[in-house]
Amino acid sequence: MSKSKTHSKTEDWSQNEVLFAVKNRGSNLSKLAEANGYDNRRALYVVFYRKNAPTAQKIIADFLELKPEEIWPSRYQSLTVKYTSPAVRPHVRVA
Incomplete structure (x- = not known):
């Protein structure tokens, strides 16, 4: 896997x-886990199988x-949504 491989912005x-990208750089997930202090080599x-694993995702990405x-990208979409201005609420008079 090279950085030039094209994925859509929402395609994980x-x-x-x-696994291929990690192997291509001379390692595997077991070695990365061990190098980052995990006792469980499969950590x-x-x-x-779990979308909410930011620490593991960061180790691999780094x-x-x-x-x-x-x-x-699909796991981070909601975090990168840019909001324009908040919806303007009509003025309501209270009697």
């Missing part, structure tokens, strides 16, 4: 793409020199 990388595999939202 598949499990195989993530980082949580990213494939290793790949990417941002987590570049690998799993």
Whole structure:
């Protein structure tokens, strides 16, 4: 997996793409987990079956020199939505 691979902004990388990208850089998730202080060598595999795993996502993304939202954009969409101005409420007079 190279940084030049094109994904839509809402398309998450598949499990195989993530594993291949890590392997291509000379490691695997077990080694990354161990290097980051996890006793359970399979700790980082949580990213494939649980969407709320920001620490594991960050470890993998940092290793790949990417941002987590570049690998799993659907998990970060609601955090990156830009709001314009709040809805204007009509003035209500209270008698």
